[in-house]
Amino acid sequence: MKKYPLLIYEDLSRRMRGRLLLLGLALLILGLVDIFWQPILGDFWFLIWVALAVVAALWVYYALVMRRAGLFLYPSHFILRGPSKSVKVSYGRIHSITTTQPAQHFQLSELNRRERALVKPYYKQTCVFVGLNSFPKSLKKPGRWFPRSLFGFRERGILLIVADWLTLSRNLEDARQRWREAKGLQDQEDKRSLAARILDY
Numbered sequence: 494m495k496k497y498p499l500l501i502y503e504d505l506s507r508r509m510r511g512r513l514l515l516l517g518l519a520l521l522i523l524g525l526v527d528i529f530w531q532p533i534l535g536d537f538w539f540l541i542w543v544a545l546a547v548v549a550a551l552w553v554y555y556a557l558v559m560r561r562a563g564l565f566l567y568p569s570h571f572i573l574r575g576p577s578k579s580v581k582v583s584y585g586r587i588h589s590i591t592t593t594q595p596a597q598h599f600q601l602s603e604l605n606r607r608e609r610a611l612v613k614p615y616y617k618q619t620c621v622f623v624g625l626n627s628f629p630k631s632l633k634k635p636g637r638w639f640p641r642s643l644f645g646f647r648e649r650g651i652l653l654i655v656a657d658w659l660t661l662s663r664n665l666e667d668a669r670q671r672w673r674e675a676k677g678l679q680d681q682e683d684k685r686s687l688a689a690r691i692l693d694y
Contacts, residue, residue, distance in 0.1 A: 494565055494566065494567055495565065495566045495664060496563050496564070496565050497563055497564040497565075497566075497653070497655045497657070497661050498560075498562070498563040498655065498656070499562055499563055499564065499643075499653065499654060499655060500615055500654045500655060500656060501611045501612060501615065501640060501642065501643075501654060502559055502560075502562040502563070502575075502576070503560070504611070504614065505555070505559065505611060506555050506556065506559040506560050509551075509555040509559075510552055510555045510556040513548055513551050513552040513555060513556075514552060516548050517545060517548045517549060517552060520541055520544055520545040520548060521545060523541055524538075524541040524542055524545060527541060554576065558576050558577075559576045561574060561576070562574050562575050562576050564653055564655070564661070566664055566665065566668050567668075568668065568671065568672070569583065569584065569672055570582055570583045570584060571584070571665070571668070573632075573639070573643075573651060575638055575639045577638060578631075578638040578639070580629055580631050580632045580638075581629065581631075582623075582625070582629055582632075582651075583629075583672075584668060584669040584672040584673070585672070585676075586625045586626050586627060586628075586629070587623055587624065587625060587626075587665075587669055588624050588625065588626050589622075589623075589624035589650075590621065590622070590623055590624070590662060590665050590666055590669070591621070591622050591624070592619055592620070592621060592622075592658065592662055593619075593620060593621075593622045593652075594616070594617050594618065594619060594620065595612055595615060595616050595617075595618070595620060595642065595652055595654065596616050596617050598622070598645045598646055598647055598648070598652060599642070599645075599646035599647070601613065601616060603646060604641060604642055605641075608640050608641055608642050611640060611642065612640070612642040612654075615654045618654065619658050620652055620653055620654040620655070620658055621652075621653040621655070621658050621661050621662050621665065622645065622648075622650050622651070622652055622653070623650050623651045623653065623665065624645075624648060624649065624650040625649050625650050625651070626649075627649070628649065
């Protein structure tokens with residue numbers, strides 16, 4: 494099993510856990526001041542601790558749960574794992590693996606404000622696009638569990654924005670080829686990414 498962290502999740506995790514930590518510390522200090530020095534909220538003192546518990550839960554989500562997200566390669570399939578959902582995709586669903594940029598698949602104006610902020614730093618960065626013949630049933634509505642920017646707008650498939658896109662492209666191709674050989678299938682056409690083909694020479 495090989496894991497490739499998705500950069501948009503890593504970036505969001507890094508930004509949010511820092512902000513939540515500062516907010517949590519501020520609430521903790523406020524709560525201690527309210528108890529030991531100067532009551533601030535009176536009968537509503539408990540609201541500070543409720544807010545602190547919520548912030549702590551969010552910090553766990555962004556700092557721990559979200560960092561589990563990524564792409565995982567297995568012999569017969571890969572798993573796209575988000576913070577709250579995992580989807581298994583057989584290599585048999587893949588019809589092409591290419592290197593591309595998010596800018597070639599959608600306009601920033603097609604995303605909502607939150608998703609634009611997520612993908613903008615990587616909008617013109619090289620990534621891997623896995624073209625699919627069909628989505629698994631669990632991914633029929635891809636924008637429900639994952640950012641819409643992880644999926645092609647013009648073509649059915651998954652956009653994988655990772656730090657080592659070259660290795661991911663090569664390993665995806667190798668895993669897919671081994672799967673086809675195990676099934677006794679032969680490629681009629683070399684649809685591998687340019688990067689993967691160059692590395693064969």
